[in-house]
Amino acid sequence: MTPDNASQSLADFIQSSPTPFHAARSLAERLQAAGYQELDERDEWTLADGGRYFVLRNQSSLIAFSLGQSNALRNGIRMIGAHTDSPCLRVKPQPELTRHGLWQLGVEVYGGALLAPWFDRDLSLAGRVTCRDSGGQLHNLLLDFQRPIAVIPNLAIHLNRDVNGGFAVNAQTDLPPVLAHGIEPNRDLRALLANELTQQYPEREPLQVLDYELSFYDTQPPGVIGLDGDFLAAARLDNLLSCHAGLEALLRSDGKQACLLVCTDHEEVGSSSACGADGPFLEDVLARLLPDESERIRTIQRSVLVSADNAHAIHPNYADRHDGNHGPQLNAGPVIKINSNQRYATTSETAALFRHLCQQVDVPMQSFVVRSDMGCGSTIGPITSSRLGVRTVDIGAPTFAMHSIRELAGVRDVAYLQKVLTAFMDCEQV
Known part of the structure; x- marks a missing residue:
C-alpha cells in the first residue's frame, strides 16, 4: 500500500471512530466484510480449522484471530496489541x-x-x-x-x-x-x-x-499537510493509528500462521477494567482457543506480542527533552521502545526479532529511550506480558503532540508500520 493510500485509509477509519465504541464497530465492520465471523462470549464456540473470528467485549474492545493452516497454533500465535481509547x-x-x-x-x-x-x-x-x-x-x-x-x-x-x-x-x-x-x-x-x-x-x-x-x-477531519504532503494531522492517532495498522496486517496476512489482533479499551486510564489489557479478556479468549492448560502454556511460549502504541518523535523546538542518541524522527520508520525499568516490555530478543523483520521488508526503524532524568510512559505491553508470560516488543509510529486534540504523524510511517506488521503476521519462525 502506498503512503497516500495508507494515510487515506487511516483517515477514513479515524473519521468513523470518534469514541472507543465506534472504533470497535469500525474494526468489526471491516472484519465482517473480509469474512471474519463474530462470536459471542455468552455462547458455546465451535471453531473450524483455518477459521477467522472476532469477539467484542463492552462494545469497546475487540479480539480478532485467524487460526491459520492445520496445526498452526503449534508454531505459536503472532499477536498485535493496541488500544481503542484516547484522552x-x-x-x-x-x-x-x-x-x-x-x-x-x-x-x-x-x-x-x-x-x-x-x-x-x-x-x-x-x-x-x-x-x-x-x-x-x-x-x-x-x-x-x-x-x-x-x-x-x-x-x-x-x-x-x-x-x-x-x-x-x-x-x-x-x-x-x-x-x-x-x-x-x-x-x-x-x-x-x-x-x-x-x-x-x-x-x-x-x-x-x-x-x-x-x-x-x-469535528475537524484528518488531513495530509505540509509543503510536500509529509504529515498526517488527526485526532486520536494515539492509538487508532496502531489499531488500523494491526487490522491491515491481519487482513493482508497470507493466512498460514495463527494470528491475533487485540484492541482494548481504557489504556489511557491504566487498563484495569473488564475490557482493558489488565483485565481477563485476552486470557479468556485464549483459554477457549486452547482449553488444555498445558497446551496453552506451550503455545504462548512459542508466541510473540507486538505492542503497538505511538512513540515520541523528536520535536525541533524541544530537542533537549530527548536523549541525544534516541530522538526518533517522523517518516523515518517505526520505533522500538526500550525501558530498563520495564515501563516497556521490549527485550533484546524481541527487539532483535523486530529489527530482523524491518530489514527483511526494507523498512527503516528507530529506537527510543527516555532521558534518564525524566519519567517514562507505558503501554499495554508490560501489562499483557506479565499476565500471559508472552514475549513482547513495544513499538510505535513516531508522532508529535501526543494526547493533544490533534496529533501529527508522518505519512510514510503509516505505510511502514503496516508493512512490517504484515511481515510479522506472515513470519514462519518467531
Whole structure:
C-alpha cells in the first residue's frame, strides 16, 4: 500500500471512530466484510480449522484471530496489541448547567489530555447510549451528532493579560463546553439524546434514555499537510493509528500462521477494567482457543506480542527533552521502545526479532529511550506480558503532540508500520 493510500485509509477509519465504541464497530465492520465471523462470549464456540473470528467485549474492545493452516497454533500465535481509547472530555451523569444565558455541560477529563488545545475548537458529541423501549427491553445504541454542537471559548487576552506566560487549566471550571443559549427552559440532555436517536434510528420506536457514555471530539477531519504532503494531522492517532495498522496486517496476512489482533479499551486510564489489557479478556479468549492448560502454556511460549502504541518523535523546538542518541524522527520508520525499568516490555530478543523483520521488508526503524532524568510512559505491553508470560516488543509510529486534540504523524510511517506488521503476521519462525 502506498503512503497516500495508507494515510487515506487511516483517515477514513479515524473519521468513523470518534469514541472507543465506534472504533470497535469500525474494526468489526471491516472484519465482517473480509469474512471474519463474530462470536459471542455468552455462547458455546465451535471453531473450524483455518477459521477467522472476532469477539467484542463492552462494545469497546475487540479480539480478532485467524487460526491459520492445520496445526498452526503449534508454531505459536503472532499477536498485535493496541488500544481503542484516547484522552478526551467525558460528559458527567448530571451535566446540565445554565449560566448567564448559556447552556453548558459539565465534563470530566479522561486520561492524560493536553487541555489547552481543546479551547476554540468545533466540538461534537458521540458515544454509547443505553435506552429502554416501551416493552421494557434495554438497548445499547451508538450515537454520533457528527455536526459541531459545542465549543469551549477561550477567555480574551484583555481579561487575562498573563495568559501567554502560562495558564493552568482548571478542569472543573474552565472546561464545560457551551452548547446553546439557555432560553429554552429546563433543557435536558437525555431528551436531546432521545431526539437524536430517533433521527439516527428512524426504524425504532421512541426510546427512554437511561444512561450514557459520551465524549466530546473535534469535528475537524484528518488531513495530509505540509509543503510536500509529509504529515498526517488527526485526532486520536494515539492509538487508532496502531489499531488500523494491526487490522491491515491481519487482513493482508497470507493466512498460514495463527494470528491475533487485540484492541482494548481504557489504556489511557491504566487498563484495569473488564475490557482493558489488565483485565481477563485476552486470557479468556485464549483459554477457549486452547482449553488444555498445558497446551496453552506451550503455545504462548512459542508466541510473540507486538505492542503497538505511538512513540515520541523528536520535536525541533524541544530537542533537549530527548536523549541525544534516541530522538526518533517522523517518516523515518517505526520505533522500538526500550525501558530498563520495564515501563516497556521490549527485550533484546524481541527487539532483535523486530529489527530482523524491518530489514527483511526494507523498512527503516528507530529506537527510543527516555532521558534518564525524566519519567517514562507505558503501554499495554508490560501489562499483557506479565499476565500471559508472552514475549513482547513495544513499538510505535513516531508522532508529535501526543494526547493533544490533534496529533501529527508522518505519512510514510503509516505505510511502514503496516508493512512490517504484515511481515510479522506472515513470519514462519518467531
